Amino acid sequence: MSQIEIKSLNAYYDKLHVLKDINLNVEKGEILSLIGPSGSGKSSLLKMLVGLLTPKSGEVTLNNNQVNYTNKTDLRKIREQIAIVFQQYNLFQNMNVLKNVCIAPTKIQKRNQKEVEDQAVSLLEKVGLKDKLKSYPDELSGGQQQRVAIARALCLNPEILLLDEVTSALDPELVQEVLDAIRILAAEGMTMLIVSHEMSFVKEVSSRVVFMDNGSIIEINEPKIIFENPKEKRTLDFVSKILKDK
Ligand SMILES: Nc1ncnc2c1ncn2[C@@H]1O[C@H](COP(=O)(O)OP(=O)(O)O)[C@@H](O)[C@H]1O
Ligand SMILES: [Mg+2]
Structure with missing residues (x-):
């Protein structure tokens, strides 16, 4: 199946x-990559x-x-199972990094605050942002904000992660850090659909x-x-x- x-x-x-x-x-x-003009x-x-x-x-x-x-019930279910991260990260500017990651799991999924925070901290550590928990989005580089967005998506515990050109707006040295985080998820067995222009990465992980x-x-x-x-x-x-x- x-x-x-x-x-x-x-x-x-x-x-x-x-x-x-x-x-x-x-x-x-599976890691499935989508390429094309x-x-x-x-x-x-x-x-x-x-x-x-x-x-x-x-x-x-x-x-x-x-x-x-x-069907609204189906849509709600789908959005619990599939998370998507876009090129533009759309963080809440008035919330710090930790809050950005915790808000949907606590308010929408109604999960326990402490449990969500622990998970958020470990996810932020995984994407290299452990020292930015209290920072606000406008204090972060684009690359850092994108890694917050990935942690935010993962904190919803999706079965499937969709990544749409998540490194396209980043400086080259930040691209690798984000790709490294994606490599870890791939090794952990997360199902992913990836749209990327990083062809050597696509060739390696897909x-x-x-x-x-x-x-x-x-x-x-x-x-x-x-x-x-x-x-x-x-x-x-x-x-x-x-x-x-x-
Ligand atoms: N919200 C939208 N409304 C109307 N047309 C759109 C919209 N989004 C994308 N398109 C059009 O749909 C086609 C496919 O776009 P898209 O899926 O964004 O392609 P890709 O991601 O491969 O660049 C393009 O012709 C684009 O202009
Ligand atoms: Mg596109």
Whole structure:
């Protein structure tokens, strides 16, 4: 049984057919990376999974339960199981780092304050921010804020973590620290869907890579095949171009 199964899924923004007949299974503990040109639908696929873009047709099952994205109870469940981190981290500016991480688990999930704080401290330590617990977002670099956002997502105890270009806005020396945190999560067996331009990282951590173009999945393969010997010409054109531009 796959953890996520997406079948014949189509989604639109008004008239724009943004996800076209998507079929994709994600196994538990898998690190699946999505690559493809800008505008190919990578972010839309992640947004659809957490209910920010409602599918028009097709189905999604999570742990064998079909998700009804128009049902509020299903949406609430989905958001407990799947956490998403975006390029722009959207922290609460009026709360310190610890509070930013603890607010949703205590107020929304109604978990015990002390237990949540202990978990938050250990997560912040994991992402290298143990000495910033009392800092406010405007006192942190972009890279530090992004690591707070990752800790915040993890403190919800999701089964699946979606990372949408989380290192794209960061200075190069901060990129590695964030990638290191993601490597630790990967080793711990967290199921992740990752959109990233860090191709060497994608090649290293992914169990499989999905190449998307113009709203469709063109190829799904092991990273070594995608980058060295892709089966589809469009994949080859894309990877040749990005590897050349590096
Ligand atoms: N909220 C939105 N409303 C309308 N069109 C959108 C919206 N978000 C994205 N799009 C369009 O959907 C297509 C796919 O976008 P996106 O999923 O962001 O691609 P990617 O993440 O691969 O760059 C693009 O043509 C983009 O302009
Ligand atoms: Mg995107």
